[in-house]
Amino acid sequence: MRHVVIGTAGHVDHGKTALVYALTGVETDRLPEEQRRGITIELGFAPWRLADDLCASVVDVPGHRRLVHTMIAGAYGVDLVLLVVAADEGVMPQTREHVAACELLGVRRAVVAVTKIDRADEELCALAGEEALELLAAHGLDAELVRCSARTGEGVPAVGEAVRRAVTGIRARDASAPARLGVDRVFTVHGTGTVVTGTLVAGRLGVGDGLRVLGPERELASSVRGLHVHGEPCQEAAAPTRLAINLGGVALAQIERGDVVTTCPDVRATRLCDVWLHDLGRRGAPSTQRPIRRGAQASLFVGTARATARILPAHEPELASGLARLRLSRPLVAFGADRFVLRGADRDGPAGAVLGGGVVLDAHPPPRSRVGKRQSLLTALWRGEPREVARGLAAELSPRPIERAALGARLSVPRAQLDSAAAELARAGELVALPNVGWVSRAGLEEIERRAGALVAEHHRAEPLEPGLPRQTLRERLAAAAGALVAELAIARLTAARPGGGAPPLCVAGSAVRLASFAGAAQDAAAAGALRAATDLLGQAALQGASEHAVQQAAGLDAKRVRTLLALMVRDGGAVHAGDLWFAAEAVRVLERQVTQHLQAQGRLTIQQLKAMTGLGRKQTIPLLEHLDRAGVTRRVGDDRVPGR
DSSP states (O other), rough: EEEEEEEEETTTTTTTHHHHHHSSOOOOOOOOOHHHHHHSSOEEEEEEEEEEEEEEEEEEOOOOOGHHHHHHHHHOSEEEEEEETTTTTTOHHHHHHHHHHOOOOOOOOOOOOOOGGGGGHHHHHHHHHHHHHHHHHTTTEEEEEOOOOTTOOHHHHHHHHHHHHHTTTOOOOOOOOOOOEHHHHHEETTTTTEEEEEEESEEEEETOOEEEEETTTEEEEEEEEEEEEEEEEEEEEESSSEEEEEESSSOGGGOTTTEEEESSSSOEEEEEEEEEEEEOOOOOOOTTTOEETTTOEEEETTEEEEEEEEEEESOOOOEEEEEEEEEEEEEEEOOOOOOOEOSSSSOOOOOOOEEEEEEEEESSOTSSOOGGGGGHHHHHOOOOOOHHHHHHHHHHHTOOEEEEHTTTTTTTTTTTHHHHHHHHHHHTTTTEETTTTTTEHHHHHHHHHHHHHHHHHHHHHEEETSSSEEEHHHHHHHHHHHHHHHHHHHHHHSSOOOOOOOOSSSSTTTTTTEEEOOGGGGSSSSHHHHHHHHHHHHHHGGGOOOOOOHHHHHOOOOOOHHHHHHHHHTTTTSSSETEEEEHHHHHHHHHHHHHHHHHHHHSSSOOHHHHHHHOOOOHHHHHHHHHHHHTTTTEEEOOOOOEEO
């Protein structure tokens, strides 16, 4: 069974609800006040079987000027508009405002029903139809005209035939997309719990599916406890259709009109949108439409939600059409490619209070980047050019990466298209892939690699006695500019062997990173002098050893640097650290040979024997014996030593 969504439109008291009743047999004015006053106040809904394999969900909207916000919520997600124009009045203010809203929401097909033909003569009927068709043409909607009377039934079957013809060319929705429904009603059913209704505009839902319920400043986890399409229970529903969802785990007070129910894991509320903005002064619309001025405020309608928006055109102080940024008074949930409507307080324009609208290009733009500086990227989004969008994003984020997970439902270009375009650019060498994450611009990555080399070189100059810059420090400094993923990739690339066996620019030395050309203390005169002085001191001290303070005095270094120097000497094999003393490594090697020979001859070494052998005191003997134990030359048994290993 194929489904479509049809929305009514038209001025108050032109017969929308009566025509829906004549077509479907359903009274959509369900509220007592609506029935008492004879006007529609809230959205009404009716199923309409157009053919054996085609079912329509009809959304009947109010026509009063004070309820246009409700009409816009009802027009969200419709495939076809049924424009109702009374023959005895013709096109009226809310007719114009409703058609303008439909255009801005992306509706491109219409059926015009000239109603109440039993109350007007032929000339008035013809005039009303001509006005309606001219209005729709000015707003880019294709339309077929039918005359009818809901009271007498004349022409009503012809309306159905016209609708059937119109919906044949409507493209099917993408059922593989995440499910999405803008809430337009919330109520409870005794014994069931919270129920929301709305138009399922994308994807499909089944009983038991997990859901996210998103509002201006809240997110709730929920699930589908039950589904109803026009009062009939079902196990699964696919877009487009009107749908009632029984939500699990959500109280009535936690949800309201304007919230979004979705399976999309990435979408979130926003206070900032970069958009392509249209006003209504084109395609023959009246030229008296005033341009939208920079800083103007208007009511923004996205889906079934609304907020106040401050409009900031990219360049011009007054905007007829082009790039703009919207700053919202409160968060609302928006997806990339969402269409929106802007209304002002002034109802005297050619489209009533409707100022304009457009398409959300980026639902989460960087707040510190002005929209004018993003012109090439946003223009590519508007034109639907995935390669240029990928290039623009990479340049804007550089040296940080494009992360797939961060894009979510943010942009007007589908993420699958962007993935494919970025992969092509990676194969061409413009981008570098971060496996399972995203991409970074090659220029940005190379910039970080140069930065890494500069940081290591700077560290060598500042600390020539150290083996290099600690890898963790390098990673953190690069990550501050490019993020952890790019930082790690840059280090990995710089330390990887080059094709043909060439040396990499950077080398890993333990936990440090150094330049391949780094020669240590030898390339710094002051460091080389301190090293010579320390080496001479330890050589003269032999097995007597030297304290850190003594080395500091000899080398002329501060406490921090002398520790670095001694660590360098130990690492390079020129010194041995035992206890609180440092010894010349050669003197310790001589001692190891002496001890080995003694153990081979006698099998055991006492502390006294070592003292007699070396002439050392306990201050040196004990640390040296412990060093010999650690080196495996000896092994302690009680207070004596035996051969190690």
